[in-house]
Amino acid sequence: xxxxxxxxxxxxxxxxxxxxxxxxxxxxxxxxxxxxxxxxxxxxxxxxxxxxxxxxxxxxxxxxxxxxxxxxxxxxxxxxxxxxxxxxxxxxxxxxxxxxxxxxxxxxxxxxxxxxxxxxxxxxxxxxxxxxxxxxxxxxxxxxxxxxxxxxxxxxxxxxxxxxxxxxxxxxxxxxxxxxxxxxxxxxxxxxxxxxxxxxxxxxxxxxxxxxxxxxxxxxxx
Numbered sequence: 001x002x003x004x005x006x007x008x009x010x011x012x013x014x015x016x017x018x019x020x021x022x023x024x025x026x027x028x029x030x031x032x033x034x035x036x037x038x039x040x041x042x043x044x045x046x047x048x049x050x051x052x053x054x055x056x057x058x059x060x061x062x063x064x065x066x067x068x069x070x071x072x073x074x075x076x077x078x079x080x081x082x083x084x085x086x087x088x089x090x091x092x093x094x095x096x097x098x099x100x101x102x103x104x105x106x107x108x109x110x111x112x113x114x115x116x117x118x119x120x121x122x123x124x125x126x127x128x129x130x131x132x133x134x135x136x137x138x139x140x141x142x143x144x145x146x147x148x149x150x151x152x153x154x155x156x157x158x159x160x161x162x163x164x165x166x167x168x169x170x171x172x173x174x175x176x177x178x179x180x181x182x183x184x185x186x187x188x189x190x191x192x193x194x195x196x197x198x199x200x201x202x203x204x205x206x207x208x209x210x211x212x213x214x215x216x217x218x219x220x221x222x
Contacts, residue, residue: 059137061184061198063222066101068195069141078126079187079195081119085167088112094212106199107218109207110175114199115167116158118187123160126189130154130171133182133198140186140193153178158187173201180206182222198222 061067068077081099086108095105099119108114116128129145130153147155156169173183180203187195200222210218 057138058135059196060135061133061137061196063198063200064102064104064106064219066104066195066197067137068101069192070194077194078122078189079118079120082187082195082197083117084108084185084197084199085115085117086112087115089207089210090215091212094215104197105215105219106197107202107215108173108199109202109204110173110178110180111204113170113172114185115170116156118158118168120158122189124158126158126168126187126194128154128156128158128169128171129186129188130173131184131186133184137184137196140184140196143193145186145188145191145193153183175204 059067066079066082068079070077081101082104083097083099084105085095086105088109089107089112090105095115097103097105099117118126120126127145129149131140131151132153134140146152154171154173156171158168161168178201180201182198182200184196184198186193200218
């Protein structure tokens with residue numbers, strides 16, 4: 001009886017080994033099952049993919065270009081385009097352009113008044129805040145705007161002038177509390193950022209009697 005029981009046990013073990021061997025050869029291993037079900041085997045690759053996807057959501061500004069946060073709104077963007085002019089550098093022709101979303105003047109000197117000429121249907125209630133440049137401009141969509149914010153280095157209110165050729169508003173960066181470098185000019189309506197562009201500011205009077213062509217070159221090479 002003991003011999004018969006031993007034979008049955010040995011046969012059972014042989015069948016188990018054969019079944020395991022068959023499973024490995026057929027590809028139905030644990031790693032293959034995980035791949036199909038999306039469990040632990042590919043969890044790392046999914047995490048990397050999500051990380052890369054999140055990185056592409058960053059808002060990276062380009063010199064001389066206006067980024068519109070509300071571009072896809074049903075009523076269209078609040079700021080359709082803008083022209084920036086200065087009172088120290090560049091010819092009258094260089095500073096007098098139609099508002100646009102590209103090719104905007106974005107090089108100034110500290111203490112130079114930056115005049116703003118927007119293309120907008122809003123007559124008033126648009127505010128401008130100037131901050132030290134942020135690598136991801138998406139941060140401006142999450143901010144509460146107040147002049148008391150110590151990060152604000154300049155501000156102004158935009159109001160439609162009586163004469164079409166007049167500026168809507170202007171600001172300057174005081175070299176006593178602003179260093180040469182890149183800054184973000186944020187347009188705010190109803191407490192929300194609707195557009196932003198970056199500009200580079202140089203030391204006061206450091207650029208001298210620079211030509212329009214040299215200004216254009218500086219605009220392209222932040």
